Amino acid sequence: MKIKILIVLGIFCLLVLGAGGCIGGQAKPQGFSGVMSYDEILYLGSMDGKIMAINPSARDQELNFPSLSNGEWSFAFTMPSKGMACGSSSVSIVIYGTPVMANGLVCIGIYNGKVLMINPSARSQNLSFPQGRSGEWSYPRTDDAIEPIVGSPVVANDTIYVCSSDSRVYALDMTYGDEKWRSVPLDGKLWTTPLVDGDTIYVSTFDGHIYALSINDGSLLPWVFEAKVGFVSPLGMYKGTMFVGSFDRNLYAVKVGDDKPLWGFTGGNWFWATPVVSEDIVYAGCLDGKLYAISSETGEELWRFDAGSGIVSSPVMANDLLVVTCESGNVYLVNVQTGEGRRIKNPDDPQSADRPSIDASIRGHLCVLDGIVYIGAQDNRLYAVDIDRGKIDWKFPLAVE
């Protein structure tokens, strides 16, 4: 009888644990890294925790990956596991930010709380990490980590600037990875990318502040912008005005030095992505599925384009077109003058009007290179979209060994 009770309790245990995963708990962080290009090579993080260098030409020719002669490599960085996790003693990393280039090296911040400086040459030789002589480092150096990093690092003055969920901004020496300074804790988690403008770093916070920090020592400068509601998007800047999305579903324009916003524009949900500004027009993607074109001077709406589902990635400009992607996986080419757009068809089902361009959500930063837009989607594949021809050229699975 005791065995029966134990079996029943065991099943109950499994049901509760299973239910925890099935009945709508929190999704495990998967990451949505953006794509960056440098010297004809694409750099991005995969959803299985790798940092990868991909040559579009080699992918177009469907060469075996990695094609070392074409500058390709893949680097799986792992972290020691914590807590009650069982099994392996290390876990894959999660990447949300977009890599940046720093003196020919790739720098990226990871959700597991580290900043990595990676030498492409050392990675293509698959040497152990970090190769100090090749300029590689990780911050913090030991197995320790700071709080999760969601935004991207920024490079300026031989320094890497990065925000962390411990509500601090870090300045790291680009060559050795030494900490130059760390700011005092600001407000809440900083899931943002800092904005560097001259000698000042601007940071928007979840608690509704825009702080200005000295680039030299991270000290707080006198000007602070304070809003009633927190800011959800990183800052975009154009002609001394910053544009930022707020949790109150507004996009605000804030002039540096002012204590009131220049204007506010209300959308149907949060403006998650950093807006793009060109020729006095702000192009802002909203989680309500619309792309809004707004006058940067007045906040007046010029046109709107309905993408059908939430826009998480910032749109990118390519000639007179804006490439807009959304959660449903659709990719649109939108005319910047008229706001009219056309949808890229799914290459596996070009006749279907319903099937999205890509069979997965799109959340990461897009990259334009030589008339092609590169998109890292949530199916852990990289897609190349030819803008002129309006079609997907190729897709490449990132979960390759």
Added chain:
Amino acid sequence: MVNLWNLIILNPMLNGLVALSSLLPEAVEFGLAIIILTVVVRLILMPLTLRQLNSTKALQSMQPKIQELQKKYGRDKRKLQQEMAKIYKGAGVNPAGCVWPMLIQFPIWIALYQSIMRALATAPENLLDLSRHLYSWQIVNQAIPLNSYFLGLNLGQQSSSAGIGGLILAILVGGTMWVQQKMTTAPSADPKQQSQSGMMLLMMPLMFGMFALMFPSGLALYWLASNVIGVVTQYFIGGGWGYLVSSSHT
């Protein structure tokens, strides 16, 4: 089906939780909101809880008669069931009466669980997901993102990673569950049954103590609040500490 669930149950509860948070002091907003919402939900479900308690009590009071019947008709299962049905009918008790109120409450618990987990939004994906569930009310928008800290505990973090605070919380979850169960578990004259119920009395609190360690502290806080309310309800409805005190005297 999922949309209907979100529309009718999850979204109102989630937005209620977030709106409640924005009315509370920021330092304890979310933790206190979980406790208050748990109390509110328990109050709404009180008629069902009372029905369940009364049915359980009635069934327990009939245990001596049932045991007699078991001895008498132990080998004839059909006859035993017939006689038991007669007794239940005579006393106006439905054995399923203590089960269905629990079943009705189950979706509410799931919604509360989902609300807590979604509102915490510990990763960017979770925050994106949260945006789909929130109303455009100002009171809701003002509260986002919620302060997940409560009395030094990060409610979005696994209790096992939260140090001594998480451990204390897990012990409290297990302890209060044990007290609640002990108050309602009648001692049996049959040593075999006594051993079984004794094991159940220990296993359930142990299991939930373990779950409290494995799930985020916010959920453990909800279990703790729920258990404490259960104990208080039992105390006032059942007339004191019940079998917790009487069994300790024997």
